Amino acid sequence: MIAPLTSVQKLTGLEGKISEAEITALTTPENKLAEKYRLDPKALASAEYERWSCTPYPGSVAANIQAAVPGSVARVVPARLRKPRARC
Numbered sequence: 001m002i003a004p005l006t007s008v009q010k011l012t013g014l015e016g017k018i019s020e021a022e023i024t025a026l027t028t029p030e031n032k033l034a035e036k037y038r039l040d041p042k043a044l045a046s047a048e049y050e051r052w053s054c055t056p057y058p059g060s061v062a063a064n065i066q067a068a069v070p071g072s073v074a075r076v077v078p079a080r081l082r083k084p085r086a087r088c
Contacts (some may be wrong), residue, residue: 004070023065023074027056034059 009015030038034057037044044052053060062074 005072025056025058025061027058027061030057030059033057 005018005021006015009018033044033048033052033055036048037052037057038059041049053064058076062076065074066072
């Protein structure tokens, strides 16, 4: 489910309490096509762009989230730079 953060905050009574969310996803390792897009998105032919956008590369997942959530900024954070999660 994807919804604007402000709407979710209003529904849950948490208006102004949350400014960011961390999302994790199972992704396909970057390859030459993903690198080609990262270097110059306009260099992809339409078939290549379609394949890139329909494959869960880290960059395409971030781009799809950003396109689906108005006003959002999505970025790829390499696993080695992520903060360890607290275990319950």
